[in-house]
Amino acid sequence: MKISNCFLPVILILLSACSTENSRHYDAQKLLAEKCAKCHNLDMPPKTYEDEKAPPMMAVAFHVKDFMPVRNPADKKPAFVAFVTDYVLHPAASKSFCDKQSLESYGLMPSQKGNISRPELEAVAEYIYDTYTKEVFLKKMQEANAFARLPEGERLARTYGCFSCHDTAGRKVGPSFSDIAGRYRDAGRISESIENGSRGKWPESRNIPMPPRHDLNASVCRILASWILEQKRP
Ligand code: HEC
Ligand code: HEC
Incomplete structure (x- = not known):
């Protein structure tokens, strides 16, 4: 032993x-x-x-x-x-x-x-x-709880990878959501851009296109667009 x-x-x-x-x-x-x-x-x-x-x-x-x-x-x-x-x-x-x-x-x-x-x-x-x-x-579990507490629009934006090119306040490849909110008043136009993509509207993005998201249905695009509008700087 x-x-x-x-x-x-x-x-x-x-x-x-x-x-x-x-x-x-x-x-x-x-x-x-x-x-x-x-x-x-x-x-x-x-x-x-x-x-x-x-x-x-x-x-x-x-x-x-x-x-x-x-x-x-x-x-x-x-x-x-x-x-x-x-x-x-x-x-x-x-x-x-x-x-x-x-x-x-x-x-x-x-x-x-x-x-x-x-x-x-x-x-x-x-x-x-x-x-x-x-x-x-x-x-x-903590991450899941924090995620569940986010507004629906932000949960969708995170789920669909929008944050890989955008941030709420700072510029990335694409303009910040607060800058987008500052430019548009109409969720419908934002929603259209999400669905069909966008190019050349934001000079700082130097003609890099945003890919279209035809895979997202109209109501998802609408929720995303309304959430983006709410990110307007006070
Ligand atoms: C065909 C289905 C099947 C596959 C494939 C399978 N398992 Fe299992 N496994 C079970 C079932 C059913 C139980 C629960 C019953 C038991 O403990 O034998 C189990 C139980 C176990 C247990 C024992 C848990 C205990 O409480 O004692 C371990 C360890 C385990 N599996 C590991 C693995 C690993 C590693 C693999 C892949 C290499 C694997 N199993 C592939 C069906 C499967
Ligand atoms: C691969 C990078 C990338 C991803 C992923 C991406 N975007 Fe964009 N986005 C951009 C770029 C670049 C622009 C600026 C395009 C331009 O100059 O017109 C942009 C612009 C926008 C605009 C402004 C369009 C306009 O009409 O002014 C909105 C709204 C937008 N993105 C929302 C989203 C949302 C919502 C998602 C997720 C579903 C998303 N983006 C994912 C790169 C991206």
């Missing part, structure tokens, strides 16, 4: 050394999407809980981390990687950290042996460990 305890740190160092190797060799994010997303929802937090074939990856990561019996915090990641790697290749009800009820409703995970290699899995497990953290989750 004493001897194997002595070797433990060495084994852990070896484990973590080969783990870094793995993350360098594999695109773990892509593997996760290719190999696991058809059953596990990868969004954090999941946007829907409907039609679930398996618990969301966030839930898997959180409860495996919570219930994993390790004494030393430094052992947590290697133990997590070892558990996930083993579980995906050799799932068993006796090993699962899932409660009995969920296990019954989802059914046991089918072994992914032959579908993903062990080193690929180690890279995926590490990625899961690092990505699905309580800190990232909290941050995302």
Whole structure:
């Protein structure tokens, strides 16, 4: 017992050394999407809980981390990687950290042996460990709450990428929304420009065109236009 305890740190160092190797060799994010997303929802937090074939990856990561019996915090990641790697290749009800009820409703995970290699899995497990953290989750929830509190027009402008070329007050590639609001009084004209694009009306943009957005319906353009008008400097 004493001897194997002595070797433990060495084994852990070896484990973590080969783990870094793995993350360098594999695109773990892509593997996760290719190999696991058809059953596990990868969004954090999941946007829907409907039609679930398996618990969301966030839930898997959180409860495996919570219930994993390790004494030393430094052992947590290697133990997590070892558990996930083993579980995906050799799932068993006796090993699962899932409660009995969920296990019954989802059914046991089918072994992914032959579908993903062990080193690929180690890279995926590490990625899961690092990505699905309580800190990232909290941050995302705060961002989602802040986003939900924005006016509808601004939410649409952020959703449709308007802020990559515009800002509310400062110039970017395109004029600021407050400058646009200062020039027009009529939301209808702004709405038309959003739909059909614009070119040459703003000298500072040096003839760079704004691409048309025929994909946005009239009511979306109208909401965007009204919001832009409200950005007028007092
Ligand atoms: C064919 C569907 C399917 C695929 C593909 C799949 N899983 Fe699962 N997985 C499940 C189901 C269902 C469960 C819940 C039942 C269980 O724990 O066995 C589960 C559970 C798990 C658990 C155990 C959670 C616990 O509480 O013990 C881990 C870890 C896991 N999956 C990781 C993965 C990873 C990583 C991949 C991709 C390499 C993957 N799964 C691909 C269906 C799938
Ligand atoms: C690729 C960069 C880019 C994106 C993305 C972009 N714009 Fe523009 N936008 C511009 C440029 C450049 C101009 C100035 C064009 C000109 O000189 O007529 C402009 C001008 C405008 C104008 C003024 C048009 C006019 O008639 O005076 C409005 C309104 C506008 N953009 C709204 C939007 C909205 C809303 C979105 C998101 C749906 C958006 N833009 C996305 C680059 C962009």
